Amino acid sequence: MVEDRRLAVLRAIVEDYVRTEEPVGSRAVVERHGLNVSPATVRNDMAALEEEGLIAQPHTSAGRVPTDKGYRMFVDRLTTLKPMSGAERRAISTFLDGAVDLDDVVQRSVRLLSQLTRQVAVVQYPTLTRSTVRHVELVTLTPTRLLVVLILSTGRVEQRVVELSRSELPDADALAGGGGPEVSAGDEPARVVDAVVADLRPRLLGAVVGKRIAEAGAALADLPAAVPDASRTLVRRVAEVLGEAMSDHHADERIAVGGAANLARYGDSFDSAVRPLLEALEEHVVLLKLLGEATAGGAVTVRIGTEGPYHQLASTSVVATGYGPAEAPATLGIVGPTRMDYPGTMVAVRSVARYVSRILDDA
Known part of the structure; x- marks a missing residue:
């Protein structure tokens, strides 16, 4: 009974201090939290x-304020987290x-988290080196311009344009009757390119879809050798551009940060931490270490x-958690003062992570 009451007193002190930023006295605890005990009893519990x-x-x-150890006890003893309302969800x-691609998802997520929590939000991009190729599309824009679209399992969509010179276009006479794309001698360049692209499309899909980035890149390197000599230059150029689109994202340390302006509301009380935290926001490696490692669908860590x-x-x-597909997990969360609304922040972080994971799964 005494232990339960002391935990109730601790909870009251944490909640009041987070809300008012003022040390909490025994009388305030009694009046605001209905503990049905005297201020003297609360003072003994505080001692x-x-x-x-x-x-x-x-x-x-003065009254009392929570220590880091007190906040930890408060967080560890949270039995339930109040779910968000239907309107909030x-x-x-x-x-x-409304997001159109992974970059948009991440940018929207970081803005949303910072608005919900009024803290600095940090969202790590999914670990793309462990992602797989979901789809590749090849579209003829003009005889000398092709559009390559790469879609990864993380939901990321990359578009690249392949520019060809006239000398790089496949020759209809060389291709005719050669066992490759169905063309006739003397066909117009547009007709020949369309035929080569139609022949290349299933080859591309078979070579890279379902494979991790590194494996897909290796398969692309072997692709030109599998086509007729007359279309090899075009195929090599497509493979090179697609390979570049994949290799652009080998780095796993991309993050987005939002809500730095929220630090201003803490004023002098947070002055000792504002400067180093602002400096940390410039160092992505530091922020990634702050977030720590979390597994998609896992618990919220504090x-x-x-x-x-x-x-x-x-x-x-x-406060952080994992999100995204299991093969390419990432972390999102917030960084703020120890004097924060832990229950509300934990719910916001968990909810946003779940929605982002769902969006990426459906992409």
């Missing part, structure tokens, strides 16, 4: 909590469903104050 290092008294005769769904990897960011907390 016990202070002895355990869960709260501290910043000034003589619909708003998230509507906002994210790192409070000194639990983080950087002592200069000891006044901040990180």
Whole structure:
């Protein structure tokens, strides 16, 4: 009974301090939280909590504030997280469903997270080196211009234009009767290119679809040798451009950051952490280490104050979780002061991650 009451007192102190940014006194706890005990009893409980290092008294005769250890106890003892309302869920769904590609999904997610939590939001791009090729499309724009569209399992869509010189166009006379695309001697260049593209399209799909980026790149290198000499130059150019589209995303450290302006609302009380945090926002490696590693569909992780990897960011907390396809997991979350609404922030992070994962799965 005493233990439960002390936890209730701790919870009251955390909630009030997060809301008011003022040290919390015993009388305020009694009046605001209906504990049905006297202020003297609450003072005794506060003394016990202070002895355990869960709260501290910043000034003589002042109320108490939570310590990092107190926040940790508060988070660990959360039995349930209040779900978002139907209206909030619909708003998230509507906002994210409008995204047109992975870049748009990430940018929308980071804006949404920063707005929901009023913190700095960080979204890591999916680990593209472990993603697979979902589809490739090849479209003839003109006889000398081809459009290559690459779609990855992460939902990322890349478009590249292949520019061909007249000398690189396949020769109809050389192709005619050669066992390759169905063309006739003397056919117009547009007719010949269309035939070569129609022959190449299933070859491309068979070579790369379902394979990881590295494997697909190796398969592309072998593709020109499988076509007639007369169309080999065109096929080689398409393979090169498609390979470049894949290799552009071998780096796994791309992130998006939003909501830095939210730091301004903490003013002097957060001054000791604002500068190092602003500097950290410029270092993507630092932010990735702050987020830590999370598995898509996994639990929300909370790192409070000194639990983080950087002592200069000891006044901040990180709430993060994984999202995206299992073969290319990534992490999203927020970075803010230890004095934050942990339950609300955890719900927002979890909800956004689930919606983003659903969008990428359906892409």
